[in-house]
Amino acid sequence: MNAIYDFSILTGGIHEWLSGLMSPTAVMITEMVIIGTLLIVFVALMGLVLVLAERKVAAFFQLRLGPNRVGPWGSLQTLADFLKLLTKELITTKSADKFLYNLAPFIVMLTPFLALGVIPFAPGLQIMDMNIGVFFITAVSSMGVLGILIGGWASNNKYSLIGGMRSAAMVVSYELSVTLAIMTMVIMTESLSLSEIVASQSDGWWIIKGHIPALIAFLLYLTASTAETNRGPFDLAEAESELTAGFHTEYGGIKFAFFFLSEFVNMLVVASIATILFFGGWMPFHLPFEWAVGFNHIMDFIPGIVWGFGKVTFVIFLMMWFRWTFPRLRIDQILNLEWKYLLPMNLVNFLLMALIALSGFYL
Amino acid sequence: MSTIIAYFKGIGQGLNTLWTGMKVTGYYFFHARKEIITMQYPDNRDTLKIPERFRGRVVMLHDQNNEHACNGCTMCEMACPNGSIKIITDKILNPETGKVVRIIDKHIYHFSMCTLCNLCVQACPSNALAMDNSYENSVYDRSELTFVLNQPGSKIRDNVKD
């Protein structure tokens, strides 16, 4: 692999420089603080960028221009909105369960933070390379619904409660499909570590190497994860035309911003996982043929970070496309879709994949 | 077996309908430059075309001699369903004929109560009223919405009959 774009040179350098200055414990603490700060900044920035992107993309789907007043091309619009939300008064409704009401936004926000911790965005650009990264992510990402449920219940608002309940019913079932789709790919990768999964695709992405089951798994994953992030057409928990704003009806100011941002950061997480599992993470596009050596070499010159974020952007765009085209499903249809379609298909697909892996039929 | 085929057929058809919808939105997304329909309103004031019949607000037509055609007959006042027009007339002695004639003192128009129904314009026998094409009519105080339609110092055109 091309070493010039490897971030571990940079991070390793910083680590060595810090080690020369202080004791190992202090180094660890300093690094944690630095990484934590960077992560917060990264999440905030990504949130702003994604919200702007969503608004622009939505606008183009809808024959509009989208935000275009603040900054060139409206680029500072979300920042302005964010500042507005920051300066707004924090309201706790009178009959709300104060503690839980205030806790919910943090739980919701915590989930993507934890998940982002193990995702490799570019060579060396990974906070922690866990050997059970995939498992960790699936475990952590189901925590978000807890925040939604708590928020919906603690607001003491009937719409919020319905929204929270819908979300719980939905996420619990879709979690299965997401995990199964991921597992289908894990059969191929033979590892739970995200960086190893990426490394296993250096000669071609799994979506190409894995034949049709990989493609089906991708579609299933995309559908189920869209549902898991509570985005349209599965945005039942919010469903503004039915429940006004669903679980976050009673939230305002920065607490609302947390809910709002978490949706977008979750989308980033989900898209990153899809990228890693199916599109080879930051791996350049390689053709697994003898004659394509020259082509593969050219692809290597595009930095991994561009590949990584490029693919993430593509998956996010797909999800936005869904959202701005489809009507919303009804709660029973959503559950039907999961239990009668996605889950059986996932199981069959899982078997197929296992057969393919056993026969060594993949490239 | 047939149920299984139906099951997959249903999935296939469903996906197809979804893809049909996505093609429509996708087309507009990738042709956004051509298809965008919104206008950049305050910026496009110069190029904005307002149809000449657009009913913006009631005005009284004055010619270059600051003369209008209103003789104070109060037909418009009676025609208005909302009571937005109040005519205050005056009586003066015409020095030539020696007759007392009625002239308009103030043609008061409450824009805040007007529904722009055009009835007053139609009712006026001497076509003294018209609708203009103004569209930025918001003000900070309600009192600013009361207009006196006959301009100060204006007088009635000679050829208007009583």
Place this chain on the structure above:
Amino acid sequence: MQAELISKDGTQEYFVNMGPQHPSTHGVLRLVLTLDGEIIQRVEPHIGYVHRSIEKMAEFDTYKQIIHLTDRMDYLSAHMNNEAVALLVENALQIEVSDRVKVIRTIMSELTRLASHQLWWGVMGMDMGAITTFLYAFRDREMINDIMEETTGARLTMNYNTPGGVMFDLHPSFQKQVKEFIKIFKTKLPEYDELLSGNIIFTERTKGIGKLSLADAISFGVTGPSGRASGFACDVRKTNPYSAYDRVNFNEILLVEGDAYARYKARIFEMWESISIIDQLIDNIPEGAIMAPMKAIVKLPKGEFYQRVETARGELGVFVVSDGNKTPYRVKFRSPGFSNLSVLDHISRGHKIADLVAIMSTLDLVIPDIDR
């Protein structure tokens, strides 16, 4: 009372106030929902939040002035509302308006109907969660509004009809513009089908939802596309033709299913019919006066008068009791929205909240029309 609410298994009914401020009641309609989980037990509409006492106000207005009030009832079918009053006065005074006026009125009515259905389609999509449709609908509706603005001077509350004719003659570019619009819209209307009508999510959500039987449609007085979707042949344009409807060929859309999808489809089909009506008339608008000679002060003879027209929402009836003065003694509007709303409780019981939104959308309620 409390004991009644708790059922045998110890659960309790759940009351939700939907509205008066709610995104999908499209105005200030308040629905008190009794829910069992997500399932609707009862819907109780509370109306009157935009009651402006138009009927009472009309008693103090001359017949020319009443027309501009009707703009504000069902603002999406402003032209048809105007036409109802104008026709009533003309029929009462036995004034024969020129053919030109009749044709103009018919074209305008159909344009208004198209605009109304377009808006409804966009809002329907939005209610179902597909916000994009809203903007597409507005794109097409904008063209109609521009045409209206050129000829009548206003985009929505046009007040274009007067007893005896219409206020202005057509704008010189009217024919050209309408033809252009029809040409464009014929290519855009199939998009409506591609985006919503065929979409599996949409069909799943509307088929079999809110079934209204023919007998119920008749007994509740559900008219317009909503009634015709249940097979109720109630198109006033066919049963009591007015203006130029007797000289055009068009089909009365009759469907039998009576569910939300049928009501949706009825409106889409009706748009095609409107296009065909306009197509037939636009090339041969006869010459003639736009105003029949009228007295300056319109006085209706003593008696009772009734006139009905087909608005975009259904049958609008105007009932006037005149005592021979220049203002009516009593005016009553039979607004289609009110009757259509009355059926809401009946057809949405046992469905889910999301279905209620779909049902309300397909009934196409305009709240000022209900409240007047």
